[in-house]
Amino acid sequence: MxxxxxxxxxxxxxxxxxxxxxxxxxxxxxxxxxxxxxxxxxxxxxxxxxxxxxxxxxxxxxxxxxxxxxxxxxxxxxNLGKTGGAATVKKVIINGTVEGDVHDIGKSIVSTMLQSSGFEVHDLGRDVPISKFIEAVKEYNADMVGLSALMTTTLNGQKDVIELLKANGLRDKVKVMVGGAPATTAWAKKIGADCYAENASEAVAQAKALLL
Ligand code: B12
Missing domain, CATH: 1.10.1240.10 (Methionine synthase domain)
Structure with a gap:
């Protein structure tokens, strides 16, 4: 077949x-x-x-x-978590759906695929308060933050996280990857994210390109 x-x-x-x-x-x-x-x-x-x-x-x-x-x-x-592990250097990625947004199916697929590719992923879940992303970046000494938003009304949450990272002096320490149906490459550029990925495979490719 x-x-x-x-x-x-x-x-x-x-x-x-x-x-x-x-x-x-x-x-x-x-x-x-x-x-x-x-x-x-x-x-x-x-x-x-x-x-x-x-x-x-x-x-x-x-x-x-x-x-x-x-x-x-x-x-x-x-059994992706068990069979994966392509990355040789452990890089830490925080992933979550921004505040006000309960859509988590796609975000969870992205987390699973990143994990199976050897990244250490901390999935914060859905409807995640902006400040929680900052706390997690500090707590896990993250290399990248993944931000999911499925609604035009919650898309701004991605921008808010980037602004708060800047305010906390953390923006230069972490890469930011955005995704979800209303996000685009142009949007990522506009809010100062490092990249946009359309789907989970692309998210893995982008994470590898930026972190490894
Ligand atoms: C399933 C669904 C729900 C489920 C969510 C269940 C869950 N646990 O996630 C339920 C029924 C709960 C729901 C609720 C609502 N929903 Co809804 N929902 C959808 C629906 C039908 C599918 C989303 C989905 O799961 N797609 C499948 C996955 C695999 O695709 P994905 O999410 O896009 O993810 C992929 C990529 O986007 C990307 N990606 C995703 N996240 C990330 C993150 C990173 C970092 C990266 C790099 C990539 C990435 O990779 C993923 C894998 O390939 C969409 C319509 C649609 N066609 O998208 C509407 C939709 C998103 N919902 C919508 C709305 C309005 C709502 C409600 C407000 C409805 C209501 N009136 O109550 C509530 C929201 C409540 C809230 N506060 O969040 C609207 C949003 C409109 C807009 N543009 O703002 C949509 C577009 C439907 C519509 N046309 O009206 N919804």
Missing amino acids: DKQQILKDLSDAMVTCKKDNIMAAVEKAKAAGMPSEEIIDGLSAGMTAVGDQFERGKLFLPHVMMAATGMQAAVDSL
């Missing part, structure tokens, strides 16, 4: 929102020798499609929650 077909099957399975279907598609992809990162890309595409259908009223909240649960189970089954 070709790669595109496997990716499509993963995405289609996610759109059914059924954990059994999702896990079966993951097992098939694994059996075909597909790397975990690509499997996650296929699942993420499906999760995005679930989101689109939710917006158009074709799927409802319970479907989205089921799909999210299935996604998490699938990602867990890949």
Whole structure:
């Protein structure tokens, strides 16, 4: 079976929102020798499609929650934390969804992928107060901060974290990576972030480029 077909099957399975279907598609992809990162890309595409259908009223909240649960189970089954470890130097990354925003599915995928690539990740969760990012940077002596925002109304939280890092004299010590649907490269530039990544694989590539 070709790669595109496997990716499509993963995405289609996610759109059914059924954990059994999702896990079966993951097992098939694994059996075909597909790397975990690509499997996650296929699942993420499906999760995005679930989101689109939710917006158009074709799927409802319970479907989205089921799909999210299935996604998490699938990602867990890949044992990324155990099999990864490409980085030779331990770099610390703080990741979280900014204050006022409870969307955490994509952010958690990013954390998992970073972790599986050998980074030490401290995921602060969702709806994280701005000051908590600063405290975490100090506490873990972080090399990078990842900031997720899924709503235009919470996007400014990314800017606020950067401003507070500056006010605390920490901005030169940490890289800042922003992400989430409303964020863009232009936005990252405007608020003085070091980079923007569109998805989890790109986040890993950017983190490697900036930190290793
Ligand atoms: C699922 C979902 C929810 C779930 C969230 C469950 C959860 N635990 O996350 C629930 C139902 C709780 C929810 C609630 C709300 N939601 Co909602 N939600 C979505 C939906 C359908 C999908 C988001 C998602 O998970 N996508 C799948 C993941 C895999 O993709 P992703 O999040 O984009 O993440 C990828 C990239 O963005 C990137 N990335 C993400 N984070 C990071 C971080 C870093 C550092 C980097 C580098 C990259 C990165 O990598 C990820 C992996 O590839 C979107 C619509 C959509 N199509 O996006 C609306 C959407 C985001 N929600 C929206 C809204 C308005 C709300 C509510 C206000 C609804 C309401 N009226 O109550 C509340 C928000 C409450 C709050 N205070 O936060 C709007 C936002 C509109 C806007 N532009 O401001 C959207 C766009 C829907 C819409 N068109 O109206 N929502």
